[in-house]
Amino acid sequence: MKTQRRNFLKIAAMAVLGWGVRPASEILASGGGTASEGLLFASRHKVHVGPNALTASRWAMVIDTAKLNEKVMEDIVHTCHSIHNVPTIPGNQNIKWIWETHMDHLFLEDLHEYQPEAGAKSALALCNHCDNPPCVRVCPTKATFQREDGIVMMDFHRCIGCRYCMAGCPYGSRSFNFMDPRKHLETTNPDFPTRTKGVVEKCEFCAERLAEGKMPACVEVSEGALAFGDLGDPESEVRKLLAERFSIRRSPTLGTKPCVYYLV
Amino acid sequence: MYDKNKILIGLAVFVVFMTYPFWNNIGSAAYQRPEIEKPKNAKDCVESVEFMRAEHMAMLNDWRDEVVRGGEHEYHSTASHQVFQKSLTKTCIKCHENKDQFCDKCHATVSVNPYCWDCHVDPKGEKK
Ligand code: SF4
Ligand code: SF4
Ligand code: SF4
Numbered sequence: 004m005k006t007q008r009r010n011f012l013k014i015a016a017m018a019v020l021g022w023g024v025r026p027a028s029e030i031l032a033s034g035g036g037t038a039s040e041g042l043l044f045a046s047r048h049k050v051h052v053g054p055n056a057l058t059a060s061r062w063a064m065v066i067d068t069a070k071l072n073e074k075v076m077e078d079i080v081h082t083c084h085s086i087h088n089v090p091t092i093p094g095n096q097n098i099k100w101i102w103e104t105h106m107d108h109l110f111l112e113d114l115h116e117y118q119p120e121a122g123a124k125s126a127l128a129l130c131n132h133c134d135n136p137p138c139v140r141v142c143p144t145k146a147t148f149q150r151e152d153g154i155v156m157m158d159f160h161r162c163i164g165c166r167y168c169m170a171g172c173p174y175g176s177r178s179f180n181f182m183d184p185r186k187h188l189e190t191t192n193p194d195f196p197t198r199t200k201g202v203v204e205k206c207e208f209c210a211e212r213l214a215e216g217k218m219p220a221c222v223e224v225s226e227g228a229l230a231f232g233d234l235g236d237p238e239s240e241v242r243k244l245l246a247e248r249f250s251i252r253r254s255p256t257l258g259t260k261p262c263v264y265y266l267v
Numbered sequence: 268m269y270d271k272n273k274i275l276i277g278l279a280v281f282v283v284f285m286t287y288p289f290w291n292n293i294g295s296a297a298y299q300r301p302e303i304e305k306p307k308n309a310k311d312c313v314e315s316v317e318f319m320r321a322e323h324m325a326m327l328n329d330w331r332d333e334v335v336r337g338g339e340h341e342y343h344s345t346a347s348h349q350v351f352q353k354s355l356t357k358t359c360i361k362c363h364e365n366k367d368q369f370c371d372k373c374h375a376t377v378s379v380n381p382y383c384w385d386c387h388v389d390p391k392g393e394k395k
Binding site for chain 1: 331335336337338339340341356357360382385386387388389390
């Protein structure tokens with residue numbers, strides 16, 4: 004009797020394990036836009052590719068901290084924020100898509116007090132378009148979603164302003180509109196919408212420009228400090244830079260797999 | 268005993284109240300389709316006038332999902348077989364330059380308030 008019961012439990016345990024293992028791929032990562040979210044990796048949305056669009060299997064950005072200086076960084080921030088109607092709001096309710104920040108704020112674990120004097124003191128921060136983005140998994144409306152090419156997009160129409168994504172993002176890459184942003188815009192670009200009160204926003208890797216065959220605006224005005232390209236292509240500029248130089252990413256131990264790399 | 272009078276008065280008040288919108292409108296003009304401004308620089312819309320009149324809201328709703336979530340930016344017109352960009356500001360407003368003489372006229376008459384322009388920028392309106 005005892006052994007029978009033991010055998011039964013063994014078989015039952017194996018069956019449960021087997022059931023658990025079989026759909027592991029679906030549990031870990033669910034494909035397409037229709038299936039439910041995976042436990043570890045979020046699903047990815049297929050993107051239609053227009054005739055003029057720039058395409059990649061995995062978009063990534065490489066920032067050369069040595070080539071950044073005050074003027075270049077100012078130009079980059081100004082360009083991004085003006086074409087995307089990002090307001091400048093005094094106080095602690097400002098909206099940021101890309102911003103200048105201290106190296107030790109960027110790299111919490113990797114820097115120490117005996118860094119070479121000549122090294123960069125500050126660099127640019129933006130959404131890292133993580134390969135395993137917590138913001139996507141926590142968004143209850145899927146207003147934040149990830150495209151197949153890795154871009155973490157926001158559907159501003161769908162965002163309900165719950166700010167789960169802000170809690171989920173360990174890099175503070177997202178801003179919340181506490182007030183109507185239009186009041187704080189000096190000029191507006193009619194080709195890009197503004198946002199409204201109660202909506203979260205962030206950098207979208209210039210998905211709207213890629214669709215027209217243009218590189219991200221920040222890359223264009225960076226005087227070579229920013230490179231953008233396909234991680235999946237060994238011949239791409241980003242892959243070459245990563246092969247030649249030493250690079251770090253922000254808080255990689257969190258497992259978010261950031262796709263913005265910093266050359267130091 | 269049964270407060271017949273009070274009930275009748277109450278019923279009368281209720282009926283008058285419920286039918287107020289009907290008799291209040293007696294004699295006022297019937298609904299008239301507002302004269303909207305036609306574009307000066309184009310003859311054909313992306314689809315026929317009848318289709319646009321009935322379906323523009325559904326179409327714009329589809330466009331926004333197709334562009335933002337699917338990355339599909341090109342619209343293939345079934346009327347002219349031309350390709351247009353699915354964009355409120357880059358396509359619709361290119362021809363219908365005056366939002367207040369086009370969108371707003373109808374929307375105001377039928378009392379609907381779409382929130383498109385809370386985010387999308389009306390190039391003319393912003394300059395005012
Ligand atoms: S940096 Fe933050 S907002 Fe951007 S993809 Fe990663 S978790 Fe999401
Ligand atoms: S604030 Fe918007 S984008 Fe962020 S989690 Fe909530 S619905 Fe999603
Ligand atoms: S990729 Fe585009 S949206 Fe993102 S920071 Fe650069 S200019 Fe701004």
